[in-house]
Amino acid sequence: MRQSPRQRPRPRLPPPGAARRAAPGPGRAGKPPPRPSPRRHPPRRWCRRAPPTPPPPQTRPSRRHGTAVRLAGLLFLGVWAHHQDHGLWPILARQWDAKWYLGIADHGYAREVGTEGSNLAFFPLYPVLVKAVAAVTPGTRATTGLCLAVAASFVAAWGVFAVADRLYGRRVGVLATVLWAAFPVGLVQWMGYTESLFTACAAWSLYAVLTRRWLWAGTLAVLAGLTRPTGIAVAAAVTVAALLSLRRGFSGRALTAALLAPLGWCGYLAWVGLRVGRWDGYFAEQRVWSNEMDGGRRTLREFRQLLVRDPTPHLFLLLVTLVLVVSVALFALSARDRQPLPLLVFTGVTLLIVLTSGGVYFPRARYLLPAFPLLLPLALRLSVATRRHRALVLTAAVAGSVYWGAHMALVWPGAP
Numbered sequence: 001m002r003q004s005p006r007q008r009p010r011p012r013l014p015p016p017g018a019a020r021r022a023a024p025g026p027g028r029a030g031k032p033p034p035r036p037s038p039r040r041h042p043p044r045r046w047c048r049r050a051p052p053t054p055p056p057p058q059t060r061p062s063r064r065h066g067t068a069v070r071l072a073g074l075l076f077l078g079v080w081a082h083h084q085d086h087g088l089w090p091i092l093a094r095q096w097d098a099k100w101y102l103g104i105a106d107h108g109y110a111r112e113v114g115t116e117g118s119n120l121a122f123f124p125l126y127p128v129l130v131k132a133v134a135a136v137t138p139g140t141r142a143t144t145g146l147c148l149a150v151a152a153s154f155v156a157a158w159g160v161f162a163v164a165d166r167l168y169g170r171r172v173g174v175l176a177t178v179l180w181a182a183f184p185v186g187l188v189q190w191m192g193y194t195e196s197l198f199t200a201c202a203a204w205s206l207y208a209v210l211t212r213r214w215l216w217a218g219t220l221a222v223l224a225g226l227t228r229p230t231g232i233a234v235a236a237a238v239t240v241a242a243l244l245s246l247r248r249g250f251s252g253r254a255l256t257a258a259l260l261a262p263l264g265w266c267g268y269l270a271w272v273g274l275r276v277g278r279w280d281g282y283f284a285e286q287r288v289w290s291n292e293m294d295g296g297r298r299t300l301r302e303f304r305q306l307l308v309r310d311p312t313p314h315l316f317l318l319l320v321t322l323v324l325v326v327s328v329a330l331f332a333l334s335a336r337d338r339q340p341l342p343l344l345v346f347t348g349v350t351l352l353i354v355l356t357s358g359g360v361y362f363p364r365a366r367y368l369l370p371a372f373p374l375l376l377p378l379a380l381r382l383s384v385a386t387r388r389h390r391a392l393v394l395t396a397a398v399a400g401s402v403y404w405g406a407h408m409a410l411v412w413p414g415a416p
Contacts, residue, residue: 065174066157069181069398070190077187077406084410091191093142096415097122098192105131105141113276113284120272120285125226126194145192152196153189157181159203160372166210167340168380175379175394176372182397184319185366187405188416198227199370202234202346206373209241209342217242218257225264230367233349235261237342244341291359298358299324316362316412319404323365327351333377343373362414 078088094102100119104127110118126148134144160180165173180199181189189196205220221238225231242258245251273281286292306313306321331347350371354364368374382390408416 065178066153066181069178069401070153070186072398073187073402073405074190076402077409080406080410086410091409093146093192095191097194098142098145101127101130101192101194102141102145105134105145109275111275113278113281114288118285118288120276120282121289121291123194123227123229123231123268125223126197129197142192146190149192149194149196150190152200156189156196156199156203159200159207160375162207163203163210163343163373164376164379166207168376168383171383172376172379175382175390176375178394179375179379179397180369180372182394182401183369184323184401184404185369185408185416186401187409188366188369191416193366193416194227195366195369198224198231199372201227201231202370203372205234205238206342206346209238210340212245212254214242214245214251214253214257215260218260221257221261222264225262225266226268228370229265230350230353230370231265232262233346233353235265236349237346240345241342286359289359291357293353293356294358296356298361299355302361314412316404316408320362320365323368324355327368327371327374328355330374330377334373337377337380339373339376343376347371347373360414362412363416366416 074088077091081088081091092098100122104119104122104124109120109124112118113120126145129148130141130145133148134141137144157177157180161173161177163173164176180186201220201224205217205224208214208217208220217238221231221234224234238261239258242254242261245254269282272285273279275281276284278284283292302317303321306317328351331344331351334347335344350368354367357364382393385393
């Protein structure tokens, strides 16, 4: 019996980039074949040798969309700050962590642990760049630091787009870039902080792993390890990927990348130990800042306090809690979508560090800003959603980021 059009099974769509398209089914003559949906899963054998010279990812989509989101947030913050008689420049360039980094650029690092003004908990790449660039350019070091952060945000957005575009196609790349720019605490991308620089190093290191550019991957992992404590997550991703690739055949470059990747993070910890005269100098400094690892007890205590005991919790702390919970769910989706192992290692180690830290609770949403692979499951699902639903989600994300950025800077009394 001939099947009716309603009963006839729909043909499977080929992955993006396939040389041929599915032929139109019976009864559909004259109609163009349906557009292929974005690839939901990357190839299982992600570490197979890539083409010698893969085409470079485009910069325009990532630059245009990310800039639009950040300019909207900056405009809203400027209007709100003006109504409260606050200057926009000090908020962006000189407050909180930015002040510490500028102090390192001006006076260097302390020589003892636990003294007032001890700054050994802050990693060196960003203040070193601020000092070096300010020496050959006009303007203050605060101006230089902010300009470096903004420039790094463009490089980071390009890297986010490059990774997503390589795995799932251009549409997912653009959506991932918008979602990263619209992160609830995305304002720090254009502040004198290290998140933009670290995300740029992490994203391009992971892209280098996916394209088997091992020396670039290892070098960028070193720079990431010199930028933030979570640089060890980038080093772990590169090392695991490089060592696994050796099972398919020896490669001197892969082995070099595996050995090179942790040197930035380990090198700074060793330098701090030599500077203060004790092998655990960096960890002693972290104890002074009450930032030890406690296996997640502080996180669970904060959850219970905010969600059960406190009748009037601060809105910003509720936002941080929501970001942490959603991030865990997105990591589970990332594993279900079979993301490449380097991305899972990077986000998994980052989440582990953030959730098991016994330090202050309020900046933990910011700590997850560089973990952009967590956004890929959401970008992937938005890419196959209807245009209306996609517009609603993106509009809500951008509006939320604009508001929460200003709330974080002007209402929340602590650091972002």
